[in-house]
Amino acid sequence: MRKGWFMGIRAWVAAFLTVLLLAAPATAQKVLHRGNGSEPETLDPxxxxxxxxxxxxxxxxxGLMTVDGAGNLIPGAAESYTVSPDGLTYTFKLRDTVWSDGTPVTAEDFAFSWRRLLDPKTGSRYAFFLWPVKNAEKANKGEVPLSEVGVAAPDPRTFVVTLEAPTSYFASALQHNATYAISKKSYEKHGEDFIKPGNLVSNGAFMLVEAVPQGYVRVRKNPRYWDAANVRLDEVVFHATENRDTELKRFRAGELHLTYDVPDPQIPWLKQNMPAELRIAPFFSTYYYAFNLTREPWKSNPDLRKALALAIDRTIITEKITLSGEVPAYQLVPDGTANYASPKPEWASWTQSQRDTEARRLVEAAGYGKGGKPLEVELFYNTSENHKKVAVAVASMWQQKLGVRTVMNNQEWKVFLQTRSRKQYRDIALGRWVGDYNDAYTFLGLFLSDLGPSNYSGYASPEYDRLVRAASSEVDAEKRRDLLQRAEAVLLADLPIIPVYIYTTQNMVSPRVKGWVPNIRNLHPSRFLDLN
Incomplete structure (x- = not known):
């Protein structure tokens, strides 16, 4: 009797618990919504x-190397690597991992991908990242077959790279997305469509689920990722929102957990009213304008270029326009770069009044300005309210001080990149460079004369090329620094660009986001973030 009573109670309790479990909501997924600026150009690395x-x-x-949540370099797809005593051979030992479709990630995937990056048919503007590899530059220029590039896969988990000369920054550069591997098997199956949702296989912490043009890209946690147990987010949605005011409204409405940027005019209000969410930090990035040196009058008139550079009051721009602690720039490489201090042109120490006086003299000497020919320039930038405000301020300075009329031209991000890389802009284009690793070479390497589309000013100086190339293979740190400083001094004297300011980063971060660590590279992989 007692046994039957007990069994009845146990059955009732079990049924009751079952009802409770069925009625209870499923564990809520952690979906991070990130503002991501412009529409992605392509997801092909x-x-x-x-x-x-x-x-x-x-x-x-x-990649073989990656970064942690604070932007520090750490092992990635390679669990370790060794360097030969002469500094020429890097041997990477890959982790025992798989792509998101379950097929192994192999050394041959990396060899295939690096050859694809260098293949002239790919047309990559970042192929120069691998130029330190033996025969890579020649292969990229079509001078030798890709089979002669110094990469080898002696077994599935060993990737061997031979360099042309010792290159101190080489391992650091391998966290950059251009050097990532794609699945050779997937590419051979899908061709250039390998990047589409449903086709793309990945070896990162997330997998591609959906890509809506001018909308968003959705990625989902990759259960086959080697460190999946420590990935806290279930999904991440990257929202394309070019208008910063709209992005901020979406953040304040709770639609976004993170913003890509912040509208400059809103920063004083945000500092006062939302200080916990506003994150401002130094950034390894320079804002500048580039002259199109393939066209006149810029090609043969350095004094005219200098006049426009002198007339820009950088203090007004950083203190009245951008408002986020940016630092006026008279050099390309940001202060704080490891083992480096930029040379400054003589006029950097002048008062703005002195610069303006010299700018007027140079313009008139070139036959423009007061009593001379009218000068009209086109200022070209990608669509952005922040860029527009800076451009309007610069145009006003040129008009008031030099009598220069400026025509504004802006294009959507993808079109802007194509126009600029092909040097199809008329006069002056916006440039912004974010250092890909903490070394001066990541900035100075951009202006090598044979860099093609990536050198979108068309700057060509044999002396500059000689110094930068010598620095790339110099193993002595002091001698290397001297070579790079001398190269930057040549660049600043020639003025193919006008440095304007060194960036800070401005992001809105929801209190729900955990793991966001300010860092000079502003790298915040979702793998290290969480939501409470």
């Missing part, structure tokens, strides 16, 4: 060039 693509690719792929 060997063809993309901008930050909006890079943030997504950091989640989808993992």
């Amino acid at each position: 060997h063809k993309s060039t901008g930050e909006p693509e890079g943030w997504i690719q950091y989640d989808l792929f993992e």
Whole structure:
């Protein structure tokens, strides 16, 4: 009797618990919504060039090296590597991992991908990242077959790289998305469509689920990722929002957990009213304008270029326009770069009044300005309210001080990149470079004369090329620094660009987001973030 009573109670309790479990809501998924600036140019790591693509690719792929949540270099797809005593051979030992479709990630995937990056048919603007590899530059220029590039896969988990000369920054550069591997098997099956949702396989912490043009890109946690147990987010949605005011409204409405940027005019209000959410930090990035040196009058008139550079009051721009602690720039490489201090032109120490006086003299000497020919320039930038405000301020300075009329021209991000890389802009184009690793070479290497589309000013100086190339293979740190400083001094004297300011980063971060660590590279892979 007692046994039957007990069994009845136990059955009732079990049924009651079952009802409770069925009625209870499922564990809520952690979905992080990130503002991501412009529409991604492409998710192909060997063809993309901008930050909006890079943030997504950091989640989808993992290079031989990667970064942690504070932007520090750590092992990625390679669990370790060794360097030969002469500094010429790097041997990477890959982790025992698989792609998101379950097929092994192999050394041959990396060899295939690096050859694809260098293949002239790919047209990558970042192929120069691998130029230190033996025969890589020649292969990229079509001078030798890709089979002669110094990469080898002696077994599935060993990737061997031979360099032309010792290159101190080489390992650091391998966290960049251009050097990522794609699945050779998937590419051979799908061709250039390998990047589409449903086709793309990845070796990163997340997998591609959905890509809506001018909308968003959705990625989902990759259960086959080698460190999946420590990935806290279930999904990440990257929202394309070029208008910063709209992005901020979406953040304040709770639609976004993170913003890509912040509208400059809103920063004083945000500092006062939302200080916990506003994150401002130094950034390894320079804002500048580039002259199109393939066209006149810029090609043969350095004094005219200098006049426009002198007339820009950088203090007004950083203190009245951008408002986020940016530092006026008279050099290309940001202060704080490891083992480096930029040379400054003589006029950097002048008062703005002195610069303006010299600018007027140079313009008139070139036959423009007061009593001379009228000068009209086109200022070209990608669509952005922040860029527009800076451009309007610069145009006003040129008009008031030099009598220069400025025509504004802006294009959507993808079109802007194509126009600029092909040097199809008329006069002056916006440039912004974010250092890909903490070394001066990541900035100075951009202006090598044979860099093609990536050198979008068309700057060509044999002396500059000689110094930068000598620095790239110099193993003595002091001698290398001297070579790079001398190269930057040549660049600043020639003025193919006008440095304007050194960036800070401005992001809105929801209190729900955990793991966001300010860092000079502003790298925040979703793998290290969480939501409470």
